[in-house]
Amino acid sequence: MFDRAETERQLRESLRVLELALAQAPERWHRPSGEETPPDFWGAAMNLAHLAVYEERIAVPVLEALADGGDGSDAIRPGATADWEEREAAQLSREPVGRILERLRAARERQIAAVRRIPDERFTTPATPHWTRVRDDAPKSPAWVAAKTVQHTWEHGNSVMQIALFFPP
Numbered sequence: 001m002f003d004r005a006e007t008e009r010q011l012r013e014s015l016r017v018l019e020l021a022l023a024q025a026p027e028r029w030h031r032p033s034g035e036e037t038p039p040d041f042w043g044a045a046m047n048l049a050h051l052a053v054y055e056e057r058i059a060v061p062v063l064e065a066l067a068d069g070g071d072g073s074d075a076i077r078p079g080a081t082a083d084w085e086e087r088e089a090a091q092l093s094r095e096p097v098g099r100i101l102e103r104l105r106a107a108r109e110r111q112i113a114a115v116r117r118i119p120d121e122r123f124t125t126p127a128t129p130h131w132t133r134v135r136d137d138a139p140k141s142p143a144w145v146a147a148k149t150v151q152h153t154w155e156h157g158n159s160v161m162q163i164a165l166f167f168p169p
Contacts, residue, residue, distance in 0.1 A: 002124055002143030008112055011146060014153035015108050017099070021157055022048070024164035030097050035118055047156040048100045049093035053085055055107035059149050062130055063114035066142045072128040111149060118142045 022044055030044045042050070061075035092100055098141075126139035131148065140148075 002141070002147060004115065004118075004120070004123055004143075005148045007143055007150075010116055011108060011112055011115070012151045014015045014150045014157065015105065018048075018051075018153055018157040018160060021161040021164050022097070024091045024103070025160055026163070026169040028168060028169075029167045031093070040157060043093075044098050044160050045095075045100060046089065046093040047159050048097065048104060049091075049095075050085075050089040051153060051156050052100055052104040052107060053092060054106065054152060055111065055149065057085065057088070058130075058143060060107050060110045060114070062128055062145055063111050063118075063142060066122070066127055066145070067114040067117035071139075072130055072145075076130065108149075111146060115142065115146050 025044045030042060031046075032043045058076055062072035065072040065075040092103070122142060122144045124141050126141050128140050128142075128145065131140045131145070132138065
């Protein structure tokens with residue numbers, strides 16, 4: 001079962017590990033281009049931008065709605081087309097990496113604040129219809145939504161760590 005204190009710790013720790021990977025990633029791989037770039041390769045900046053947009057536009061609004069007693073069904077307001085998230089992330093990835101990281105940190109703090117506001121009896125209770133097609137059709141709890149953020153950070157943090165470890169300086 002999900003524990004609130006452990007969930008908050010994991011939200012903080014997963015971001016810290018991502019920041020460590022970023023600090024080790026060669027700067028030329030933050031926004032790579034050219035022949036040595038694998039097809040569809042996301043540099044460190046794109047991985048960070050993707051996380052920032054996801055957290056700002058999806059995870060944060062849903063958790064804040066859940067903290068306010070709602071189900072988050074009206075919390076996500078995507079752009080006019082289905083590829084809004086990718087477009088926003090691509091645009092953000094052109095910003096300085098430090099600025100992207102600031103936005104990601106701010107979104108993460110908002111998630112932690114929302115997790116703290118959710119009443120104990122609601123924290124592990126299925127409450128939002130978002131992500132219902134992920135493995136099952138059951139509503140997801142606030143704890144699940146926060147754990148999804150941790151998983152997502154590990155996924156993209158792994159990509160940045162691979163850049164740090166295996167890509168030439």
